[in-house]
Amino acid sequence: MDVARGRLYFTDVSNRRVRVVDLTTGIIHNIAGGGTITGDGASNIGDGGPATAAVFSTHPMRVMVDAHDTLFVTDAHHNRIRRIDPATQMISTYVGNGAEAYAGDDGAAVRASLSVPHGARFDRAGNLFIADTRNHRVRRVDGDTGMITTVAGTGREGYSGDDVPAATADLAAPLAVDLDGDGNLYIVDTDNDRIRRVDASSGLITTVAGVGKIGALADGTPAREACFGRLRDVIVVDDTLLVADGNNAIIFRLDLSTGIIQHIVGTGTAGFSGDGGPAIHAQLRHPYSLARDEAGNIFIKDCYNYRLRRVDAVTGTISTIAGNGVEGFAGDDGPALEANLSC
Incomplete structure (x- = not known):
């Protein structure tokens, strides 16, 4: 999104x-x-x-x-x-050449092989970073040359390698990536239940959040001690990460300066409620994707509620902007609130 x-x-x-x-x-x-x-x-x-x-x-x-x-x-x-x-x-x-495989590094990206890529983001220079999910890697396409390389992950599914070059560390089904203004790369290392960071200067990888266990998330928890419920997306806003935790049905904020986590959307119980009120008291059902506009409003793909929702940056109020809650396909060229969506 x-x-x-x-x-x-x-x-x-x-x-x-x-x-x-x-x-x-x-x-x-x-x-x-x-x-x-x-x-x-x-x-x-x-x-x-x-x-x-x-x-x-x-x-x-x-x-x-x-x-x-x-x-x-x-x-x-x-x-x-x-x-x-x-x-x-x-x-x-x-x-990508369409083949599900791992191949093509140091060559033209259009001839490379990927394996079920999910999230991708551009940096400020126009380079594209791809969560090459089933290859357990993050890959980079140079915006000038069109050449592809691996920047994180060995291709082995697992968890290893903090404080080493990112390309020598194991990942497990990374789903999403984003970059800060300095070019540091943040990776949703989904099956490891962690968020990892690749330093733009050194190329070293570290874990910034997650203990590696599935569980409920408690506000105020130090990020390195937190349990998650299958992380789905991340966006970087200055010194803060906004993260979609699908199974815990929340969006949380991680303050990178303090290392403390606080949920900002969702009650932690899956459902649909709360439109017109504070986002923190609303229910979500497997939030999957996030976006943020220049005014600071947050947009959420509320997957199994078949809706897109918006959190107002000023009031903190949540509302539905697309989807009537019925799974299907209908409503093009009409009011988004009357449209059927899928997940």
Whole structure:
């Protein structure tokens, strides 16, 4: 999920589409996906044609917008990152040859192999960092050369290697990444139940949160002692991390200067409630993706409530901005609040 120029972009996963909500008008549109497979080979996913005729896999997981308003979609089970041109609305493959494997480092990203990529983010220089989930790696595509490299992970699933070069450390199904203004990389190391950091200067990896156990999260817990319930996304805001904890049904804030965790959205009990009131008293049902606009408003993909929700930066009030709570696909070009969404 990403927000740019007053528009919220999100992947409607089971519907195999990318949709957008105009935050001024409240209208929802389909901007990519909805095509049908008609043949064999790369052409059957729609590359080279209109994005609305393209075919996504069963899991188009995340969408990002770069500084030029170009959209990028992690098409997980097609093992690709796909690119939608803002001028022509044509779709192409930016990273990945479609084979589920690990290959291609130090070569052209479009010829590399990925394995079910999920989250991805751009740094300020236009380099793309990809959570190559089933390869248990984070990979980097150089924005100038288009070359791909591994920046974290050995490819072995596990936990090891703090305070060593990140490429020599084990990860376990990383789902999401983000970067701070200095280029430090934060990784949601999902199956290790940890958040890890790769220092931009030294390249060393450390754990910033998580003891490595599944459990409930208590406010005020030092980050290195915290248990989580399957982390799903992270965004960096100055010296703070905002994190979606799916199974604990909360969004929490980690103050990097103090190392203390505090939940800011959700009660910790899955459900749907709280619109119009304080976000901390609302219920979520497996929050999966996060975005934040320039005003500081937080947007949440409330996955199994089939809604997109917004937390006001000034009042702390939560509201639904898209989805009627019914799973399905309906409502394009109409009010987003009346649309059916999937997870």
